[in-house]
Structures are given as structure tokens and as C-alpha cells.
Amino acid sequence: MKKLLVVLTAAVVVAITPYVFAQEQATKEAEKPQPKEFGVYKDKNARENHYIPSGWMGDYGDIKLNDQSADNPHSGTTSMQFVYSGKKAQGQGWAGVYWQNPANNWGSKKGGFDLTGMTKLTFWARGAKGAEVIQKFKVGGIKGTYPDSAEIEFGPIELTDTWKEYTINLAGRDLSYISAGFCWVTTSDLNPEGATFYLDDIKFEADLVMKAEVKKSEAMPFYVFADSRSINNHYIPSGWMGDYGDIKYDGASKEDPYLGDTCTKIIYTGLGAQGARWAGIYWQNPANNWGTVDAGFDLSKATKLTFWAKGAKGGERIEEFKVGGSMGEFSDSDSASIGPVILNKEWTQYSIDLKGKDMSYIIGGFCWATNVDVNPEGAMFYLDEIKFE
Amino acid sequence: MNKIKRYRLQATGYRLQAKKVKSLLLVACGLWLVAFLLGMASKPKPKVYIQKLKNGHYQLMVNRKPYIVKGVCYNPIPIGQNHEYDWWSDANKPWIVDGKLMQEMGINTVRFYQAGQNPEDVKKVIRDLYELYGIRTIIGHWLGFWEYPCPFYGDKDFQDRIKKEVLDMINTYKDEPGILFWVLGNENNYSCLGMVNPWSNEEIDKEPDPIKQKNMRYNIYYSFINELAKQIHSIDITHPVALGNGELIGLEIAAQSCPEVDLVACIIYRGKTFGNLFRSLKATFDKPIVLTEFGADSYDAYKDVEDQNMQAFFLESQWRQLYENLANNKEGIGNCLGGTIFEWTDEWWKHNENDPESWKIHDTDSNWSNGSYYFDIKAKGNKNMNEEWFGITAISQEQEFGIDKRIPRKAYYVLREFWKNPTKNLKPKTKKAK
Numbered sequence: 001m002k003k004l005l006v007v008l009t010a011a012v013v014v015a016i017t018p019y020v021f022a023q024e025q026a027t028k029e030a031e032k033p034q035p036k037e038f039g040v041y042k043d044k045n046a047r048e049n050h051y052i053p054s055g056w057m058g059d060y061g062d063i064k065l066n067d068q069s070a071d072n073p074h075s076g077t078t079s080m081q082f083v084y085s086g087k088k089a090q091g092q093g094w095a096g097v098y099w100q101n102p103a104n105n106w107g108s109k110k111g112g113f114d115l116t117g118m119t120k121l122t123f124w125a126r127g128a129k130g131a132e133v134i135q136k137f138k139v140g141g142i143k144g145t146y147p148d149s150a151e152i153e154f155g156p157i158e159l160t161d162t163w164k165e166y167t168i169n170l171a172g173r174d175l176s177y178i179s180a181g182f183c184w185v186t187t188s189d190l191n192p193e194g195a196t197f198y199l200d201d202i203k204f205e206a207d208l209v210m211k212a213e214v215k216k217s218e219a220m221p222f223y224v225f226a227d228s229r230s231i232n233n234h235y236i237p238s239g240w241m242g243d244y245g246d247i248k249y250d251g252a253s254k255e256d257p258y259l260g261d262t263c264t265k266i267i268y269t270g271l272g273a274q275g276a277r278w279a280g281i282y283w284q285n286p287a288n289n290w291g292t293v294d295a296g297f298d299l300s301k302a303t304k305l306t307f308w309a310k311g312a313k314g315g316e317r318i319e320e321f322k323v324g325g326s327m328g329e330f331s332d333s334d335s336a337s338i339g340p341v342i343l344n345k346e347w348t349q350y351s352i353d354l355k356g357k358d359m360s361y362i363i364g365g366f367c368w369a370t371n372v373d374v375n376p377e378g379a380m381f382y383l384d385e386i387k388f389e
Numbered sequence: 390m391n392k393i394k395r396y397r398l399q400a401t402g403y404r405l406q407a408k409k410v411k412s413l414l415l416v417a418c419g420l421w422l423v424a425f426l427l428g429m430a431s432k433p434k435p436k437v438y439i440q441k442l443k444n445g446h447y448q449l450m451v452n453r454k455p456y457i458v459k460g461v462c463y464n465p466i467p468i469g470q471n472h473e474y475d476w477w478s479d480a481n482k483p484w485i486v487d488g489k490l491m492q493e494m495g496i497n498t499v500r501f502y503q504a505g506q507n508p509e510d511v512k513k514v515i516r517d518l519y520e521l522y523g524i525r526t527i528i529g530h531w532l533g534f535w536e537y538p539c540p541f542y543g544d545k546d547f548q549d550r551i552k553k554e555v556l557d558m559i560n561t562y563k564d565e566p567g568i569l570f571w572v573l574g575n576e577n578n579y580s581c582l583g584m585v586n587p588w589s590n591e592e593i594d595k596e597p598d599p600i601k602q603k604n605m606r607y608n609i610y611y612s613f614i615n616e617l618a619k620q621i622h623s624i625d626i627t628h629p630v631a632l633g634n635g636e637l638i639g640l641e642i643a644a645q646s647c648p649e650v651d652l653v654a655c656i657i658y659r660g661k662t663f664g665n666l667f668r669s670l671k672a673t674f675d676k677p678i679v680l681t682e683f684g685a686d687s688y689d690a691y692k693d694v695e696d697q698n699m700q701a702f703f704l705e706s707q708w709r710q711l712y713e714n715l716a717n718n719k720e721g722i723g724n725c726l727g728g729t730i731f732e733w734t735d736e737w738w739k740h741n742e743n744d745p746e747s748w749k750i751h752d753t754d755s756n757w758s759n760g761s762y763y764f765d766i767k768a769k770g771n772k773n774m775n776e777e778w779f780g781i782t783a784i785s786q787e788q789e790f791g792i793d794k795r796i797p798r799k800a801y802y803v804l805r806e807f808w809k810n811p812t813k814n815l816k817p818k819t820k821k822a823k
Contacts, residue, residue: 290760317599327660327761334665340599356672358665 038115040099040123040181040202043076044068048203050113051181053080055098055106059188061089063097069198074124074163079200086188086195094135094287096185098142099202105179107144112177119171119210121182123202130161132195133231136286138183139168140175149177151293153286156190156231159197170204172212189228189251217298217360224283224305224365224386227260228252234297235365237264239282239290239326242369245273246378247281253382258308258347263384270372270379278319280369282326283386289363291328296361302388305336305352305366312380314345318370323352326364333361340374343381354388436627437569439651439677439726446716446723447652447677449629451525451569457715458569458679458727459808460498460527461491461781464736467793468786469749471738477505477514481791484514485521487733490782492522494801495808498569500527500681500729508561519567527681527729528562529572529633529654530555540580542610543590555617556624563625570628571621572654572681573614576635581606607642618649631679637670644674652726656682658774660761661706667714667722680728683707687783687798688775690755690768695778697799699764704730704781704800705807712811730804734795735780752777 039048044067056063062085069081084095101111121139134157141151154168182202186195223232228251240247246269253265268279285295305323318341325335334357338350366386370379437456440448449456465476465483476483491499499518504511518524533540533551541547555573562568580586581603588606596602611632618630629651632643636657643650653676657663663680670678685703689696711728714721740752755772765773781800784793 290766291763327759328763328766329661331660331662331664331761334669338600340603342597342599356669358668 035117036206038113038118038204040121040204041080041199042201042203043073044078046076051099051101052103053097053099054103055100055180055183056095057098057185058092058095059088059090060095062087062095062188062194065097071198073198074126074200076200079124079198081196081198082184084186084191084195084197086191086193088188093189094185094187096183098180099182100142100180105142107142107146107148107179110146112146112148112179113181115175115178115204117206118175118204119169119207121168121170121202121204122165123182124163124165124200125157125159126163126198127159127161128196128198130159132159132197133157133186133190133229134159134184134195134197135186135190136184137166137168138180138185139170140178140180141183142180146177146179148179149174153295156233158231159195163198163200169210169213171210175204190231192229192252215298217300218388220301220389222297222299222302222388224307224388225251225264225383226385226387227257228262230260235283235285236287237281237283238287239284239364239367240279241282242276242279242371243270243272243274244279246271246279249281255382258310258382258384260384263382265382266368266380268370268375268379268381270375270377272372277373278369278371280320280367282364283366284326285363285365289326291326291330291332291363293363294330296330296332296363297365299359299362299388302354302359304354305386305388306349307366307386308347308349308384309341309343310347310382311343311345312382314343316343316370316379316381317341317374318343318368318379318381319374320367320369321350321352322364322367322369323354324357324359324362324364325367330361330363332363334358347382347384359388437629439629442716442723444717444723447726448716449677449679449726455716456497456569456726458498458527458729459496460500460727460729461496462682462729462732463487463499463501464732465734465792466736466738468737468784469745471742471745471748472736475505475507475510477510478507479792482517483792484518486790486792486795487782488518488522488524490795490797490801491524491733494797494805496524498525498527498727498729499733500529500572502529502575503531504528504558504562512562512565515562515565515567519565524567525569526565526567527569527572527631527654527679528558529575529681530558532574532577534575534577534580534586539586539588540577541588541590542577542580542606542613543588543593548613548616552617552620556620559621559625563628568628570631570652572631572633573617573650574633575682576656577610577633578607578639579635581610581639604642607639608646611639611643611647614643615647615649618647618651622649631681632676633681637666637673640670640674650676652677652679654679654681656680658683658759658761660685660759660763661703663707663710667724671722671724675724677724677726679726680711682731683728684731684779684781685762685800686775686778687780687800688753688755688778689765690753690773690775691765693753696764699762700778700781700798701800701803703762705803708804708807708811709815712815718815730781732779732781734782734784734793735777737777737784739776 040051042048064083066081068078073079105111136153136155139152140148142148150173224235226232248267250265252262257263320337320339322337324332326332336352336357338352437451440450466474515526593602593605621630631652631654632650633654685700687697687700711725714725716723738748741747756776757774758771759774760766783796787794
């Protein structure tokens with residue numbers, strides 16, 4: 001009997017020991033302090049670097065990278081120097097770089113980090129001359145088989161010639177899977193002479209003081225297009241529709257702008273490149289957002305959208321000028337339009353009445369559309385000072 | 390008895406008589422008042438009417454009870470036939486099979502775009518659906534929209550001919566107990582923009598400003614509808630008259646020139662959400678609305694495969710918004726009376742109406758693009774709308790009860806469950822408390 005008791009006791013001890021051990025381990029894990037920082041780039045070859053600047057986009061031929069620039073780094077011995085020529089090597093008019101893990105991962109491989117608990121991303125930046133404009137900085141946003149759990153944008157930013165710290169608020173965002181830790185994008189319109197700029201000390205941080213951003217109603221006036229280099233431009237003319245091959249777009253035309261240095265010049269040939277017999281452009285936020293990205297501006301304070309327009313000859317007919325109306329997973333909250341409009345040869349201001357409209361969520365900031373039936377020989381026209389008031 | 394006493398007695402008698410007369414008069418007046426009030430109360434109200442509530446919301450009333458239109462567009466064209474097929478005279482009576490399935494789902498209304506040629510056949514369908522299944526009928530009229538070369542709404546002879554057709558229709562069917570209301574036109578307002586079936590007249594042609602031209606056309610068209618509505622009201626006080634309209638386009642003009650209509654009947658394809666539709670209507674033309682054409686197709690043009698989940702997802706979301714905007718819901722605008730889904734069964738002729746061979750095939754090619762239906766918008770050329778796949782009931786080449794077999798899709802069952810308890814289904818989905 002005594003022997004039996006000893007065996008039984010031993011069996012119980014053997015059976016519960018792994019459980020107790022596992023429990024202790026779990027408690028230890030829970031008690032283990034969460035990391036307060038997670039590096040993207042600290043210094044060339046630093047152990048804290050977790051992502052690789054491998055995702056070159058758009059006019060990638062316009063980009064040069066020196067990832068160990070010793071020219072006045074913010075900290076340590078190196079910073080990253082980017083030289084963007086703005087020469088449109090691939091004909092895109094924009095370029096950018098994603099920091100990815102692993103390198104060149106566009107969502108086809110599992111490489112995302114769980115950054116839950118981080119509430120902001122901070123980085124230091126400076127321009128070689130100052131006044132270089134970066135259209136946006138980003139965290140996440142990679143799609144594909146293994147998509148990032150969030151996409152957060154920040155910008156546009158006009159850089160200074162001295163180091164300055166910038167913060168992207170990530171509080172309240174789902175950071176459970178981030179394979180693209182950082183990104184910058186800019187355009188040749190914003191930097192016609194190119195841009196040389198430096199980045200340093202890019203890192204995620206767990207700052208408990210950060211609070212989730214509440215979407216605020218934008219102050220008026222709110223520009224769709226002010227001037228080609230203006231950081232007040234909030235929408236991108238990326239939504240080319242119908243016979244998009246019939247459109248030539250110059251966002252920095254110096255041919256008699258209504259105000260400032262430049263205006264937008266559009267040539268519609270009416271040749272029917274895609275067989276649609278009509279064409280148009282949506283100004284979107286972000287570029288190419290057809291309601292697929294949750295990124296509408298709250299323009300509730302707007303009572304009208306005004307813009308200036310003129311035809312090269314006068315008599316060009318635009319069937320519709322429109323605000324809102326983008327429909328998709330994230331649809332615009334309303335739409336309003338005017339048209340058909342026959343353009344004058346002189347600059348003329350037009351207004352779209354927004355009174356009574358729900359402008360609380362607008363992805364498609366502005367749009368024009370016309371067709372070959374009313375412009376059998378095509379149309380050349382100019383737009384300037386497109387803004388919500 | 391002395392004189393004085395006699396006079397007193399006489400006076401008392403007169404007083405008594407006067408009192409009696411007074412009482413009688415009072416009773417008579419009282420009776421007249423009661424009779425008057427009863428008469429007022431028992432004056433028959435229109436069988437179907439729209440009630441504006443104190444809070445500004447609207448309710449459709451049928452036999453004095455609120456009625457939510459839970460409907461479908463009904464055009465049961467069999468496989469191998471096209472829109473010219475006269476299904477109204479089909480000996481196999483497809484509406485008998487369909488009506489039963491509809492009733493089981495919770496549908497209470499069907500919408501016909503226009504009545505068939507033979508009034509007796511049409512009446513038979515209306516009666517069968519109403520008497521067997523309690524399903525009411527909305528009847529529309531195209532108002533010559535598809536006539537060649539175009540609908541001349543600015544021409545008096547054209548107007549007179551259409552007016553006669555419409556009034557004949559009203560006179561023919563107004564006494565059918567199953568009728569719910571009339572719809573004038575469908576998307577005819579698009580002809581004023583010149584997008585479809587453009588028309589004009591001399592006066593319009595003289596106007597150089599295209600915006601003014603457009604508004605002149607709207608004014609002519611909506612004034613014509615107003616005149617029709619007025620005439621209908623003069624011969625039929627028991628059914629409301631709806632203005633059929635594509636989206637809300639042009640309704641700011643209708644607000645001025647078309648006050649006689651009782652409601653608007655809109656065609657809306659906005660995907661998951663109707664957006665600002667109800668609020669916008671309230672602000673521009675304060676009339677109640679029935680969405681007489683909306684829905685989603687069940688074919689994923691991107692993956693090239695049937696996707697019933699996609700259709701069910703859109704339809705449930707759309708019905709949730711319809712219910713949120715019914716009367717007395719604090720969250721909504723209160724101007725929605727319901728809707729009729731497009732549509733009950735697939736129509737296999739629609740992709741290519743000029744090729745009879747294709748009417749026997751369930752085409753998977755898409756006809757048009759709509760980014761609101763975003764699951765398959767990446768299809769080639771962004772063409773994601775499959776015109777032959779809008780039915781909430783599929784049809785099969787297999788025959789059952791003498792007609793193409795009906796196979797309800799997932800949307801059928803999802804909406805059936807939604808309608809069983811719409812209040813519960815309106816509540817936002819939240820996590821269960823621990």
C-alpha cells in the first residue's frame with residue numbers, strides 16, 4: 001500500500017510539473033516589459049534596423065540612395081541621403097521608396113512584425129537646400145497575399161535645411177502585421193528641379209501619451225490645386241477615365257496662369273484611344289483611390305467649390321465639373337456638379353454650390369469629364385485655383 | 390280656478406312646452422352633431438394613401454395600416470425568350486410558383502415596368518398574386534421613353550397620345566384590389582441630360598447655354614408629369630402617383646414644376662450604401678421615396694465565378710439602410726417607404742438582345758461598370774456588372790411546374806431572415822459582454 005502511495009504521488013508530481021512550469025513561463029512572459037522602441041533605421045548596419053529600403057516605386061531611375069552618408073548625420077555616424085532628380089525616368093512623374101521586410105516583399109511573403117503597443121513613428125529629416133517637398137510619408141499599406149494591417153499617411157511636408165523631427169501618430173491603429181515600416185513618396189511637380197534630402201533615426205515608439213487622432217473638419221479654404229509646387233494641394237489628378245489615352249496633362253503649365261506661377265493644362269484629343277468616346281480626370285486622395293482606401297477629407301465647412309477655367313480657343317465644352325461622387329468600399333458622402341459648361345477664352349470663375357450637401361467624407365475632390373461628340377476636334381483647356389470655400 | 394291662477398297655469402304650460410321644445414331642439418342638434426361626426430369619421434379614406442406625420446416623416450397607409458414596401462421587380466422571361474415574350478398569357482402561370490416563393494420570403498409587393506398588352510391577362514396576374522398570396526402590385530408606364538426616334542416630351546401631340554395611354558391604364562386597373570400605386574416613367578429624366586434618348590424642340594435649340602437647355606428640358610418633362618398626376622388624381626383618388634426617376638438628378642426642377650406627384654420612385658445603384666440619398670431628397674424635393682430599382686448582381690466578373698455571398702452582402706446592407714430611413718426611426722430621415730429589388734429572376738436575354746441564340750445561354754460577360762460594387766471592380770475594363778445575374782432567384786433549364794425551375798439564391802434566405810426581425814437586424818453588431 002505504501003509503495004502504491006509513493007508511485008501515485010510520483011505520478012501526480014510528474015503530471016503537474018510541466019503545467020506549473022508552463023504557468024510560470026506564461027506569467028514571466030506577461031511580466032516581461034514590452035519593448036518601447038522598434039527601429040527602422042538608426043545607422044548603417046545597426047542591429048536596430050529592422051526594414052530594408054528596397055521598394056523603389058514610380059520613376060525609380062530618378063532615385064539615388066546613399067545609406068551611409070556621413071554628411072552631418074542627426075545621430076551616430078551615418079544618415080540616409082536620397083537624391084531625387086525629378087526627371088521622370090519611367091515617365092511616371094512620381095517616385096518613392098518603401099522600407100520592407102524581407103527586402104522586395106510586396107506582400108508575397110510573410111514578413112510583417114507585430115508592432116502592437118507602438119503608438120507613433122518618429123523620424124528626423126532635412127533637405128540639402130530647404131524647401132524640398134515630400135508629398136507623403138507612410139507606414140504600412142502593402143497589399144498582396146500578406147497585406148499590412150494598417151496604412152497611415154502623413155504629409156505633404158516642406159523640409160528645412162536643418163534637422164527636424166516628425167511624428168506619425170499610430171495610436172489606435174492595428175499594427176499587428178507591418179511588413180512595410182516606412183515609406184516616402186514625392187512628385188516631379190512638387191520638385192521640378194529635383195530634391196536631395198536626408199533621413200535618420202526612423203523608429204516606432206510606445207508613447208502612452210499619444211491619443212488616437214479624431215478626424216477633424218478641415219479649415220477653409222481647402223485647396224484641390226493651388227500651384228504645382230504648393231503643399232496646399234490636397235488631391236492628386238490620378239483618376240483618368242474613359243479614353244485616358246486621349247488626355248495630356250500638365251500640372252505645371254506656365255502658360256498664363258490665373259494666379260501664382262503655374263496652372264493645370266489639359267489637352268483632350270478626342271481620338272478615342274480606348275474606344276469610350278469620352279474622357280475625364282478625378283482628383284483623388286490618395287492617388288488612384290477609387291473608394292478602396294479609407295481616406296476622405298471632412299469638408300463639412302465648405303459651402304462651395306470654386307475654380308477658374310479657360311479654353312485655348314473658347315467654345316470648348318466640358319460636360320461636367322464635379323465634386324465627390326466616388327463610389328467604392330469607402331464612398332464619398334455626397335456629390336455635386338455643374339455642366340455642361342462652354343469655356344470662354346478668358347479666365348472665368350465657376351462655382352459648385354455645396355449648401356445642403358454632406359461633405360463630411362470626400363475622396364474625389366474634383367473632376368471634369370467631356371466627350372468627342374461635343375468636342376469633335378478635341379479641346380485644350382486650363383484650370384487654376386481649385387478650392388473649397 | 391281664478392284668472393290669475395289660470396294664467397299662471399297657462400304660463401307654466403307654455404314654459405313647459407318651451408322647455409320641451411328646447412330639449413327637443415338640443416337632442417336634435419346633438420343627434421345631428423353625432424350624425425355629422427359619424428358621417429365624417431365614416432367617410433371612406435383612400436385605400437392607399439401617404440400620411441405625413443407630425444415629425445415630418447412619411448408613411449404609406451394601406452387600409453389605414455402602415456405598409457412597408459418589401460418588393461421585387463418582376464419580369465419572368467423564360468430561358469430562350471427576350472423582353473418581347475408575353476409571359477402574362479403563359480398557360481403555365483409562372484406567377485403562381487413565384488408568388489408562393491415570394492410570400493414565403495416575406496415579399497408583399499411586385500413592380501411591373503408596364504402592363505402587358507391584354508388587360509384581362511394583366512388583371513388575372515394582379516388578382517392571383519393578391520388573392521392567393523396577399524402580394525400587391527405597382528404598375529408603371531414607360532411614357533414612350535423607348536420610342537423611335539426619341540420621346541418628344543416637348544411636342545403636344547406626343548404628350549396627348551401618352552396621356553391617353555396612361556389614363557386608359559388607370560381606368561382599366563384602378564378598381565383592382567391588388568393595386569398599390571402608379572409609377573410614371575423610369576429613368577426618363579436622363580433624356581433631359583441628353584445621355585439617353587435625347588430630345589429637343591425649336592425653343593430649346595435656340596438657347597445657346599447648354600445648362601439652360603438642360604433646365605428647359607427638365608421643366609417641360611416634369612410639367613408634363615405634373616399634368617399627368619393631376620389628371621390621374623381626378624379619376625382615381627385611391628392610389629398614389631409616383632414620379633419614376635434615375636437617381637435624384639433633376640429633382641430640384643421637379644420641386645418647382647411637379648408638386649402633384651405623391652412620391653418619387655428612384656432607380657439607385659450605389660452598392661453597399663445609399664449615402665446621402667434620403668437627406669438629399671428631403672432637402673431638394675420633400676416627397677417620400679420608394680426605391681423601385683436597386684440591388685446587386687451575383688456574378689464576380691473579376692474571378693469569373695458566381696458569388697452569391699457578394700449579392701447577399703450588398704442587398705442586406707441596402708435593406709438595412711432602407712429600414713433605417715423608414716418613419717419613426719430616430720437614426721434616419723423618415724422619408725423611405727420601402728423598395729423593390731431588381732429583380733426576382735435572372736433574365737438570360739439581356740447581354741445581347743439581338744442574338745436569339747445567346748438567350749439560351751447564361752452569359753457571364755459584363756455589360757457595364759460600377760465602382761460601388763467593389764468586389765469585382767478589377768475585372769477587365771472595370772466591367773463588373775453582369776446584367777443577366779441580378780435575380781435573387783436563379784432559373785434553370787430544368788423544368789418544374791411547366792416553367793424554368795426556380796432556385797433561390799443566398800440573398801433570398803438572408804433577406805427572409807432580415808425581414809423576420811428587422812429591428813434586431815438594424816442594431817449595430819457589437820461584441821457580447823463577458
